[in-house]
Amino acid sequence: MPLNILGTALFEGTDKIPYFDAVVRAAPYVAATAAVKYWSRGPTNTWERKLHGKVYLVTGGTSGGMGTAVALEMARLGAQLIFLTRNIDEWSTEFVQDLRERTGNELLYMEQCDLGNLWEVRQFATRWLDNSPPRRLDGVLVMSGDMEPLGVPRFAPPVRKSSSDGLEMQIAVNFAGVFHLLDLLQPSFKAQPPDRDIRIIVTTCWTQVMGDVQVEDPLWQQQLYRSASKFCSSSKLQLGLTMMEYQRRLIADMQRVAEEKKNDRTGLNIKVVLVQPGTMRSNSLRRVLSNGSVLLLVVLYCVLLYPFLWLFTRSGNRGAQSVLYALNTPEFEEVNLKTTATKYVADCSVVKFARKEFEDAELQRKLYDNTRRDILALEKRMALKRNAKKPAKDKKEAEAKAKAKAKAKATPSSSK
Template identity: 45%
Template sequence: MPLNIFTAVVFNGTDSIPHFDLMVYRIIPILSSIIFIKWLLKGKKNIWERNMHGKVFILTGATSTNGMGASVAYDLALRGAQLIILSSKMDEFTNDFIMDLREKTENELIYSEYCDLSDLSSVRKFATAWIDNITPRRLDGIVLMHGEMQPIMGKKRYEKHTSKDGVELQMSINCVGTFHLLNLLKPCIKSQPPDRDVRIVYSTCIWQALGNVFPEDPCMSQEKFISHKFYSASKLQMSLLLVELHRQLVVGDEKEVKGAEKGDKLTKANISTTIVQPGIMRSGTLRRLISNGTVWALLVLYAGILYPFLWLFIKNGHGGAQSILYSLYTPEFEKINIESMEGKFTLGIPGCNYVINCNIQPKFYKKEFYDVALQSVLYNNMCKQIEHVEKVTAAKKNSEKKPTSETKDEPKNDENLDESATKAVNNNKGKKKKQSGKSKNQKSKW
């Protein structure tokens, strides 16, 4: 077909092609403009490659269909990495996703583990099971790509959804459960040999620029619920906690520093921590934001009206995954290159980076990232609140178990006992008195 059009233009002229003027002066410029805008806004692509055979990664948020997490998991599996994908639902969808990923990448070292980040006991079970292995498990990286966002408009804005532990759901998944997982895995991360390149990658959101920090009450248990307030605060506080966690992994906490001053060796693993800003993309968070959690708005507003504009101006999940892949593959975060870049770190901490559009940013745009005292207070109070929440939840579970066992053995109300039951009780009491009298007489004889 293109050859016939070309020969017709050469031998017969442009007049032989119907609507040639319309195609040249209108359709082609419009298509060229669309292609150029799409190319310009798709974002920078990761150009680094890395051999991942034998490396072990823990992933969260990797089961999102056609999303950023699925793209990262596919790329890592294609390069031969062993993946431990954490999921809050071990259902048929998760099983099919794992099997499909194995078939596409021809990599059998892909596993799914149950870990509900909204349930602190579930997080603790996974982390302790990982650490308590007889042989220490290898760990080359943790990639955190999950997120939870509640509707921010209308009546649903004021409907507070809580986790199993009573913490607001966005704060629980985006911050509390994520920090709990990393904090419990801290001994495993520090125990990795110095020649192993361990990378922690956390995907944040542009909403963190609007967030506030609550160092005295990190879980925001005393704050009035406003959806976007909790979401933005959860993202900002998690980024700050990650900075403090990295400081403790690289430099050491107060006890380790004091021990090093006395002559003990301070173990330093080769760890890099990266906070990634993937940018605006067609993700579940954007769908929830536009549709406000309603099906009709999702079908009419998002899919029907806005989708052509979203397709043109906003990148997909694969485009958002490029910055995360860059953070995992780039040699700039290796130990040799980190030491050669001394004095050029974003926060003055070796290996703590901020990546946007596959580029290392020279600085963070929030002053809280440079407040070490604030981060330390936030870290300590978060640990205390998590410990308190776990104790309260455990006490509730125990109190729920006790009444069920007591009701089986004992009657609920003594007033409802019938006459026969009361007679039986009195007879038993009389028998006990007689037996006690006999035992006293026997003792007196002896």
């Protein structure tokens, strides 16, 4: 076909080619659109390594977007994945089974761990650590997140959604739950052999540049809820700052133990990486643009805005490229490290942090300590509430059993 068109243009002139003028007029616009789309889709990860035998904990892997794309590729490369999900139900079970069939990898499992519930996080971490010898763990990929509708001032103001612990939901899921999980899993990372390359990959969002840091109230328990976006961006910012301190503490603890035991462990085999995957057409973006309304989702997102979103934002698969880069690149192996600081990845390359707080080690230390302090205090308060409810629950169960027993005695037995 192209040769016929070219021959006609050379020997008979362009007038003989149907719609030639229309094609010429449209060509610049098509080329410009293609160029913008090529730019907005972001780079492609070019690194790949075998993951056979490696074990990873994954959050956000069942989202159907970026997390699922990453999990699919990791399963294809042979990794053993443990998905942490809010609920284990028929849908999630079928999801894992489908992933096994698509990749031929049977080492895909699921554990219940709601990041919005600090007690469930502790229960999972306790189960994971309660094993001798220590279980193998090659890394954690945190790709979960919550972004609440922004609301419309005067018409539909933002509604504060709370977790089971009473925290604002975005602070609970994006910050407190992730921090608590990784903080509790420190012994598991430290117990791994020194030659094992361990990567803790935490996804963040560019909106963190608009966040605030509450050093004395890191869980935002005393802050008024005026803007959903402020809580979301601040949760991402505070998580990133605490991860900087988390990396330093892991290295310092490993080196202190090495001095005591007189070995050469440096702790640099454990690397914390923050990944900014870019703006994607994700569930969170749909929820924000539609303000939680099905009607707005159909009209505004699917009809009016989708052409522009397709052009300027990424799919989940394209957003996954930076996460896969952080997982596979040899730059983060101990022999290739140039600095010990937490790395920040965007567009499949290491970049600098935009906020000055990422250079303030003292602020990060205080934020880490205060977050751990407030989470422990909150856990104690919630435990007291559960214990207070337990006698009433036991009493109701005992009364129900007594009634059932009395009813059984009152019922005449059938004659033989």
